[in-house]
Amino acid sequence: MTKPKILSTRPLFPAARAVLDQHFEVDYWAPAERITREELLKRVADKDGLVCLLTEKVDQELLTHAPKLRIAATVSVGYDNIDVAACTRGKVVATHTPGVLDDTTADFAWTLLMAIGRRLLEGDAWMRSGTWPGWDLDQLVGGDVWGKTLGVLGFGRIGRGVARRALGFNMRVIYSDAVRAQEDVERELKAEYVERDTLFRESDFISLHVPLLPDTRHLISRENLGKMKHTAYLVNTSRGPVVDEEALAEALESKKIAGAALDVYEHEPLVHPALLPRRDVILAPHIASASLDTRTKMAVMAAQNVVALFEGRRPPHALNADALGLK
Numbered sequence: 001m002t003k004p005k006i007l008s009t010r011p012l013f014p015a016a017r018a019v020l021d022q023h024f025e026v027d028y029w030a031p032a033e034r035i036t037r038e039e040l041l042k043r044v045a046d047k048d049g050l051v052c053l054l055t056e057k058v059d060q061e062l063l064t065h066a067p068k069l070r071i072a073a074t075v076s077v078g079y080d081n082i083d084v085a086a087c088t089r090g091k092v093v094a095t096h097t098p099g100v101l102d103d104t105t106a107d108f109a110w111t112l113l114m115a116i117g118r119r120l121l122e123g124d125a126w127m128r129s130g131t132w133p134g135w136d137l138d139q140l141v142g143g144d145v146w147g148k149t150l151g152v153l154g155f156g157r158i159g160r161g162v163a164r165r166a167l168g169f170n171m172r173v174i175y176s177d178a179v180r181a182q183e184d185v186e187r188e189l190k191a192e193y194v195e196r197d198t199l200f201r202e203s204d205f206i207s208l209h210v211p212l213l214p215d216t217r218h219l220i221s222r223e224n225l226g227k228m229k230h231t232a233y234l235v236n237t238s239r240g241p242v243v244d245e246e247a248l249a250e251a252l253e254s255k256k257i258a259g260a261a262l263d264v265y266e267h268e269p270l271v272h273p274a275l276l277p278r279r280d281v282i283l284a285p286h287i288a289s290a291s292l293d294t295r296t297k298m299a300v301m302a303a304q305n306v307v308a309l310f311e312g313r314r315p316p317h318a319l320n321a322d323a324l325g326l327k
Contacts, residue, residue, distance in 0.1 A: 175193060
Protein backbone atom coordinates (compact mmCIF):
# COMPACT_ATOMS: atom_id res chain seq x y z
CA MET A 1 0.00 0.00 0.00
CA THR A 2 1.36 3.41 -0.99
CA LYS A 3 2.09 5.67 1.95
CA PRO A 4 0.79 9.26 1.96
CA LYS A 5 3.40 11.85 1.03
CA ILE A 6 4.35 14.53 3.55
CA LEU A 7 6.54 17.61 3.16
CA SER A 8 8.34 18.87 6.26
CA THR A 9 9.93 22.28 5.86
CA ARG A 10 12.58 21.44 8.50
CA PRO A 11 14.38 18.19 9.36
CA LEU A 12 12.66 18.05 12.82
CA PHE A 13 13.96 16.25 15.88
CA PRO A 14 14.53 12.46 15.86
CA ALA A 15 11.46 11.71 18.01
CA ALA A 16 9.19 13.53 15.56
CA ARG A 17 10.85 11.96 12.54
CA ALA A 18 10.28 8.53 14.05
CA VAL A 19 6.54 9.23 14.24
CA LEU A 20 6.31 10.50 10.66
CA ASP A 21 8.65 7.95 9.06
CA GLN A 22 6.61 5.06 10.45
CA HIS A 23 3.50 6.15 8.59
CA PHE A 24 4.50 8.31 5.63
CA GLU A 25 6.87 8.94 2.78
CA VAL A 26 8.43 12.15 4.06
CA ASP A 27 10.32 14.82 2.12
CA TYR A 28 12.40 16.76 4.66
CA TRP A 29 13.87 20.13 3.72
CA ALA A 30 17.43 19.73 5.06
CA PRO A 31 19.48 22.80 3.99
CA ALA A 32 20.36 25.30 6.72
CA GLU A 33 18.71 28.07 4.70
CA ARG A 34 14.95 28.38 4.97
CA ILE A 35 12.95 26.89 2.16
CA THR A 36 12.13 29.52 -0.43
CA ARG A 37 8.57 30.22 -1.42
CA GLU A 38 9.28 28.95 -4.93
CA GLU A 39 10.73 25.70 -3.62
CA LEU A 40 7.90 25.28 -1.13
CA LEU A 41 5.26 25.57 -3.85
CA LYS A 42 7.19 23.14 -6.02
CA ARG A 43 7.69 20.49 -3.35
CA VAL A 44 4.19 20.63 -1.89
CA ALA A 45 2.52 20.11 -5.26
CA ASP A 46 2.16 16.33 -4.92
CA LYS A 47 1.97 16.11 -1.13
CA ASP A 48 -0.89 14.86 1.03
CA GLY A 49 0.31 16.67 4.14
CA LEU A 50 2.53 19.56 5.20
CA VAL A 51 4.47 20.09 8.43
CA CYS A 52 5.63 23.69 8.55
CA LEU A 53 6.83 26.54 10.75
CA LEU A 54 5.49 30.04 11.39
CA THR A 55 7.79 31.25 8.63
CA GLU A 56 5.87 29.42 5.88
CA LYS A 57 2.61 30.90 4.68
CA VAL A 58 -0.22 28.45 4.08
CA ASP A 59 -2.54 30.57 1.97
CA GLN A 60 -4.75 30.26 -1.07
CA GLU A 61 -1.76 30.32 -3.41
CA LEU A 62 -0.16 27.34 -1.69
CA LEU A 63 -3.45 25.44 -1.53
CA THR A 64 -3.94 25.98 -5.26
CA HIS A 65 -0.49 24.50 -5.88
CA ALA A 66 -1.23 21.49 -3.64
CA PRO A 67 -4.52 19.93 -4.82
CA LYS A 68 -3.91 16.70 -2.85
CA LEU A 69 -3.17 18.43 0.46
CA ARG A 70 -5.34 17.29 3.39
CA ILE A 71 -3.54 18.76 6.39
CA ALA A 72 -1.23 21.66 7.25
CA ALA A 73 0.40 21.18 10.66
CA THR A 74 2.39 24.13 12.00
CA VAL A 75 4.99 23.48 14.69
CA SER A 76 3.89 26.47 16.78
CA VAL A 77 1.11 27.55 19.07
CA GLY A 78 0.48 30.62 16.94
CA TYR A 79 -0.96 30.13 13.49
CA ASP A 80 -0.73 33.57 11.93
CA ASN A 81 0.96 31.84 9.01
CA ILE A 82 -2.15 29.79 8.16
CA ASP A 83 -5.21 31.12 6.39
CA VAL A 84 -7.61 28.89 8.28
CA ALA A 85 -10.63 30.06 6.29
CA ALA A 86 -8.91 29.20 3.01
CA CYS A 87 -7.96 25.79 4.40
CA THR A 88 -11.56 25.14 5.43
CA ARG A 89 -12.81 26.08 1.96
CA GLY A 90 -10.24 23.74 0.45
CA LYS A 91 -11.10 20.92 2.89
CA VAL A 92 -7.64 21.04 4.43
CA VAL A 93 -7.35 20.57 8.19
CA ALA A 94 -5.05 23.07 9.94
CA THR A 95 -3.41 22.16 13.26
CA HIS A 96 -1.07 23.79 15.78
CA THR A 97 0.77 22.85 18.99
CA PRO A 98 -0.79 24.62 22.00
CA GLY A 99 -0.15 24.01 25.68
CA VAL A 100 3.19 22.24 25.50
CA LEU A 101 5.26 25.42 25.51
CA ASP A 102 3.43 27.33 28.25
CA ASP A 103 5.87 26.85 31.11
CA THR A 104 8.96 27.23 28.96
CA THR A 105 7.65 30.51 27.57
CA ALA A 106 6.69 31.74 31.04
CA ASP A 107 10.21 30.92 32.21
CA PHE A 108 11.70 32.91 29.36
CA ALA A 109 9.44 35.90 29.98
CA TRP A 110 10.92 35.95 33.46
CA THR A 111 14.41 35.57 32.03
CA LEU A 112 13.84 38.72 29.99
CA LEU A 113 12.11 40.55 32.84
CA MET A 114 14.98 40.05 35.26
CA ALA A 115 17.69 40.62 32.66
CA ILE A 116 16.28 43.97 31.52
CA GLY A 117 15.40 45.11 35.02
CA ARG A 118 18.89 44.38 36.34
CA ARG A 119 20.70 45.48 33.14
CA LEU A 120 22.42 42.11 32.81
CA LEU A 121 23.31 42.33 29.12
CA GLU A 122 24.85 45.77 29.55
CA GLY A 123 27.03 44.39 32.32
CA ASP A 124 28.02 41.36 30.28
CA ALA A 125 29.04 43.56 27.33
CA TRP A 126 31.05 45.83 29.62
CA MET A 127 32.96 42.91 31.10
CA ARG A 128 33.70 41.44 27.67
CA SER A 129 35.00 44.79 26.43
CA GLY A 130 37.80 44.68 28.98
CA THR A 131 37.05 48.24 30.08
CA TRP A 132 35.22 47.66 33.38
CA PRO A 133 37.12 49.71 36.00
CA GLY A 134 35.82 47.81 39.02
CA TRP A 135 32.91 48.20 41.42
CA ASP A 136 31.33 51.58 42.05
CA LEU A 137 28.22 52.73 43.84
CA ASP A 138 26.06 53.83 40.91
CA GLN A 139 27.15 51.40 38.21
CA LEU A 140 24.33 49.88 36.15
CA VAL A 141 21.70 50.51 38.77
CA GLY A 142 18.43 49.01 37.58
CA GLY A 143 14.99 48.23 38.90
CA ASP A 144 14.11 45.92 41.78
CA VAL A 145 11.81 42.98 41.08
CA TRP A 146 11.02 41.93 44.64
CA GLY A 147 7.84 43.54 45.91
CA LYS A 148 7.10 45.47 42.72
CA THR A 149 3.94 45.44 40.60
CA LEU A 150 3.73 43.06 37.65
CA GLY A 151 1.12 43.78 34.99
CA VAL A 152 0.11 40.81 32.84
CA LEU A 153 -1.67 41.72 29.61
CA GLY A 154 -3.41 38.54 28.50
CA PHE A 155 -4.25 36.05 31.23
CA GLY A 156 -4.31 32.76 29.39
CA ARG A 157 -2.10 29.78 30.19
CA ILE A 158 1.21 31.57 29.67
CA GLY A 159 0.10 34.79 31.35
CA ARG A 160 -1.03 32.80 34.37
CA GLY A 161 2.29 30.96 34.39
CA VAL A 162 4.11 34.28 34.53
CA ALA A 163 1.85 35.42 37.37
CA ARG A 164 2.45 32.18 39.27
CA ARG A 165 6.19 32.75 39.17
CA ALA A 166 5.68 36.25 40.57
CA LEU A 167 4.45 34.73 43.83
CA GLY A 168 8.03 33.85 44.67
CA PHE A 169 9.03 37.50 44.32
CA ASN A 170 6.29 38.86 46.58
CA MET A 171 4.96 40.94 43.71
CA ARG A 172 1.60 42.58 43.40
CA VAL A 173 0.10 41.00 40.28
CA ILE A 174 -2.48 42.86 38.23
CA TYR A 175 -3.87 41.62 34.95
CA SER A 176 -6.15 42.62 32.11
CA ASP A 177 -7.89 40.31 29.68
CA ALA A 178 -10.99 40.28 27.51
CA VAL A 179 -12.42 37.66 29.87
CA ARG A 180 -11.94 37.91 33.60
CA ALA A 181 -10.54 34.82 35.31
CA GLN A 182 -12.57 32.85 37.80
CA GLU A 183 -12.34 33.86 41.44
CA ASP A 184 -10.47 30.71 42.46
CA VAL A 185 -7.78 31.42 39.85
CA GLU A 186 -7.41 34.98 41.08
CA ARG A 187 -7.11 33.74 44.66
CA GLU A 188 -4.56 31.07 43.80
CA LEU A 189 -2.35 33.50 41.89
CA LYS A 190 -3.12 36.51 44.11
CA ALA A 191 -3.95 38.35 40.89
CA GLU A 192 -6.15 41.44 40.67
CA TYR A 193 -8.22 42.19 37.58
CA VAL A 194 -7.88 45.81 36.38
CA GLU A 195 -8.72 47.84 33.30
CA ARG A 196 -5.95 48.26 30.76
CA ASP A 197 -5.35 51.91 31.59
CA THR A 198 -4.85 51.04 35.24
CA LEU A 199 -2.41 48.29 34.31
CA PHE A 200 -0.36 50.68 32.16
CA ARG A 201 -0.27 53.32 34.88
CA GLU A 202 0.52 51.13 37.89
CA SER A 203 2.84 48.38 36.62
CA ASP A 204 6.59 48.34 37.20
CA PHE A 205 6.88 45.50 34.69
CA ILE A 206 4.40 44.71 31.90
CA SER A 207 4.50 41.26 30.32
CA LEU A 208 2.53 40.73 27.11
CA HIS A 209 0.65 37.48 26.47
CA VAL A 210 -2.14 38.42 24.07
CA PRO A 211 -2.96 36.83 20.70
CA LEU A 212 -2.57 38.89 17.55
CA LEU A 213 -6.05 40.22 16.77
CA PRO A 214 -7.24 43.42 15.12
CA ASP A 215 -7.69 45.06 18.53
CA THR A 216 -4.30 43.93 19.87
CA ARG A 217 -2.23 45.05 16.87
CA HIS A 218 -0.17 48.00 18.11
CA LEU A 219 -1.73 47.64 21.54
CA ILE A 220 1.59 49.01 22.76
CA SER A 221 1.12 52.37 21.07
CA ARG A 222 2.49 55.86 21.68
CA GLU A 223 -0.59 56.60 23.72
CA ASN A 224 -0.30 53.55 25.96
CA LEU A 225 3.47 53.84 26.32
CA GLY A 226 2.83 57.38 27.50
CA LYS A 227 0.70 56.04 30.36
CA MET A 228 3.51 53.90 31.76
CA LYS A 229 5.83 54.86 34.60
CA HIS A 230 9.16 56.26 33.47
CA THR A 231 10.75 53.53 35.62
CA ALA A 232 8.72 50.71 34.04
CA TYR A 233 9.85 47.89 31.77
CA LEU A 234 8.05 46.15 28.89
CA VAL A 235 8.47 42.45 28.02
CA ASN A 236 7.01 40.87 24.89
CA THR A 237 6.97 37.12 24.26
CA SER A 238 3.56 37.10 22.55
CA ARG A 239 3.29 38.45 18.98
CA GLY A 240 5.53 41.04 17.38
CA PRO A 241 2.89 43.34 15.88
CA VAL A 242 1.35 43.85 19.31
CA VAL A 243 4.14 46.42 19.79
CA ASP A 244 4.52 49.52 17.64
CA GLU A 245 8.31 49.36 17.46
CA GLU A 246 8.72 52.92 16.22
CA ALA A 247 6.68 54.20 19.14
CA LEU A 248 8.69 52.00 21.51
CA ALA A 249 11.97 53.41 20.20
CA GLU A 250 10.66 56.94 20.69
CA ALA A 251 9.50 56.14 24.23
CA LEU A 252 12.93 54.78 25.13
CA GLU A 253 14.75 57.70 23.55
CA SER A 254 12.64 60.20 25.48
CA LYS A 255 12.98 58.16 28.71
CA LYS A 256 9.22 57.62 28.97
CA ILE A 257 9.98 54.06 30.05
CA ALA A 258 13.13 52.50 31.47
CA GLY A 259 13.60 49.56 29.14
CA ALA A 260 12.14 46.78 27.03
CA ALA A 261 12.89 43.13 26.27
CA LEU A 262 11.54 41.61 23.07
CA ASP A 263 11.50 38.07 21.72
CA VAL A 264 9.18 38.74 18.77
CA TYR A 265 9.06 41.55 16.25
CA GLU A 266 6.65 43.62 14.23
CA HIS A 267 8.24 42.70 10.89
CA GLU A 268 10.11 39.56 11.90
CA PRO A 269 12.90 38.73 11.26
CA LEU A 270 13.62 42.46 10.83
CA VAL A 271 13.88 44.75 13.84
CA HIS A 272 13.19 48.48 13.75
CA PRO A 273 16.64 50.02 13.15
CA ALA A 274 16.19 52.55 15.95
CA LEU A 275 16.10 49.70 18.47
CA LEU A 276 19.29 47.98 17.33
CA PRO A 277 21.90 50.27 18.96
CA ARG A 278 20.00 50.80 22.19
CA ARG A 279 21.42 49.39 25.41
CA ASP A 280 18.06 49.65 27.18
CA VAL A 281 16.52 46.98 24.94
CA ILE A 282 17.13 43.24 24.94
CA LEU A 283 16.53 41.67 21.52
CA ALA A 284 16.11 37.88 21.65
CA PRO A 285 15.70 35.83 18.43
CA HIS A 286 12.22 34.33 19.07
CA ILE A 287 13.50 31.68 21.49
CA ALA A 288 10.90 31.74 24.27
CA SER A 289 10.00 28.09 23.59
CA ALA A 290 13.53 27.06 22.65
CA SER A 291 14.35 24.35 25.12
CA LEU A 292 15.23 20.97 23.65
CA ASP A 293 12.45 19.24 25.55
CA THR A 294 9.76 21.71 24.53
CA ARG A 295 10.71 22.09 20.87
CA THR A 296 10.87 18.29 20.58
CA LYS A 297 7.40 17.97 22.13
CA MET A 298 6.08 20.58 19.69
CA ALA A 299 7.45 18.72 16.68
CA VAL A 300 6.09 15.39 17.96
CA MET A 301 2.69 16.97 18.54
CA ALA A 302 2.60 18.26 14.96
CA ALA A 303 3.55 14.79 13.69
CA GLN A 304 0.84 13.18 15.81
CA ASN A 305 -1.74 15.57 14.40
CA VAL A 306 -0.83 14.38 10.90
CA VAL A 307 -0.94 10.71 11.88
CA ALA A 308 -4.37 11.11 13.48
CA LEU A 309 -5.85 12.58 10.31
CA PHE A 310 -4.63 9.78 8.07
CA GLU A 311 -5.85 7.20 10.56
CA GLY A 312 -9.34 8.69 10.25
CA ARG A 313 -9.31 10.40 13.65
CA ARG A 314 -9.77 14.03 14.56
CA PRO A 315 -6.31 15.60 14.96
CA PRO A 316 -5.96 16.49 18.66
CA HIS A 317 -5.20 20.14 17.95
CA ALA A 318 -7.23 20.85 14.84
CA LEU A 319 -8.20 24.46 14.22
CA ASN A 320 -10.93 23.55 11.74
CA ALA A 321 -11.81 19.87 12.11
CA ASP A 322 -15.11 20.64 10.38
CA ALA A 323 -13.12 21.04 7.14
CA LEU A 324 -13.37 17.29 6.65
CA GLY A 325 -16.48 16.72 8.72
CA LEU A 326 -14.43 15.31 11.58
CA LYS A 327 -15.90 15.03 15.07
